[in-house]
Amino acid sequence: MTKGNGMRATLQRRMLLLGMVPRQSRRISAPELVERLQARGLDTTLRTIERDLESLSAFLPLGRDERDRPYGWYWLADAPLQDMPALDPETALTLQILDAHASRLLPPSARERLAPQVARAREVLEATGQSSGLSLWPERVRILPNGPPLGPPAVPEGVFATVQQGLLERRCLDITYRSRSKERVRDHRIHPLALVFREPVTYLLATIEPHQDVLHLAAHRIEAAALTEVPARDPDAGFDLDQFIEQGAFDYPEGETIRIELRV
Missing domain, CATH: 1.10.10.10 (Winged helix-like DNA-binding domain superfamily/Winged helix DNA-binding domain)
Structure with a gap:
């Protein structure tokens, strides 16, 4: 050579x-x-x-x-982003708009993972100068909620990243979960299946050993999470995220007529 x-x-x-x-x-x-x-x-x-x-x-x-x-x-967590190839202004603008929108959808720990990319995008836009309308665009675009603005609840440090890793690598998690009443805290071995962002709460869909029922666990109630080497499994009956949602896991089932009486 x-x-x-x-x-x-x-x-x-x-x-x-x-x-x-x-x-x-x-x-x-x-x-x-x-x-x-x-x-x-x-x-x-x-x-x-x-x-x-x-x-x-x-x-x-x-x-x-x-x-x-x-x-x-x-x-290192604060390492500046290295662009190869260089980040173009249009992509930088898209990242800034995404950050503005995601700030209302993602838990703070998830937004922190985007911080280096967003900071780099800001530098690229500032470098374009006043000659380009792109540098002014973030000041001329606003995203307004369709109702009262709701901030996402905080997720304990490190939990969200561990949940994401378990889901991506299809590995079981050992979690400590606090019930809605805050009266019971229990440890569970879970099989992660999917993440659902329903403003402003993030839910982890999972089964809890030894059961097969698919539960939605609020991410902010997971007080601790540890990755295991045990492969995660879908329920024996299979799992389809869209079908699970359509069947009413997070709202009324789609396609069915319901009778409702409202007192306002």
Whole structure:
């Protein structure tokens, strides 16, 4: 391999590597990175990836968790977003509008995950200058609720990220759940199925061992959540999110005529 080809291979490997490292509080080990890079067709070794990580962390905001071996690597929570390719103004504007809308829908812990992207979008729009209408657009767009504005209830620190990870990776969660009356707090092993955002509350649809009934658990009542290595399973009868909603899980069933008397 020539020197030029070697440099290109190193650059390609390191760019892919950086894109695979998650942001704090998630982490990934060097062996996991080797597997993912090899799955992308790159012929590399554990020692090479360990050297890459050590070298890159010398000048990039990368951290590692040394409590266990192999170390878990991550981007620091306040690491600025690196754009490759650069974020264009139109996409930056879309992110700003999304942030304005999502602030009423998502719990604070979920919005915090978007903070680096939103901050970067703001920088891009400010850099466009007054010559572009895009820089003024956020001041000329408002999203108003169709009723009294309701702020989403706070979810305990770390819970929402753990719930998302369990759902994405199809793994069971061990949770501590507080009942609506706040009188009972119980520990459960659950199989996460779906997330439903019903303004302003976020619900986790799940089954609780050993039962098969699909329950909707309010995310703000989950006081603690821990990821397990146990694979999550759908109910034996199957699970269809749209059908579950249509059957009236969150409202009246669709398609049926009801008789209602209102006193206002």
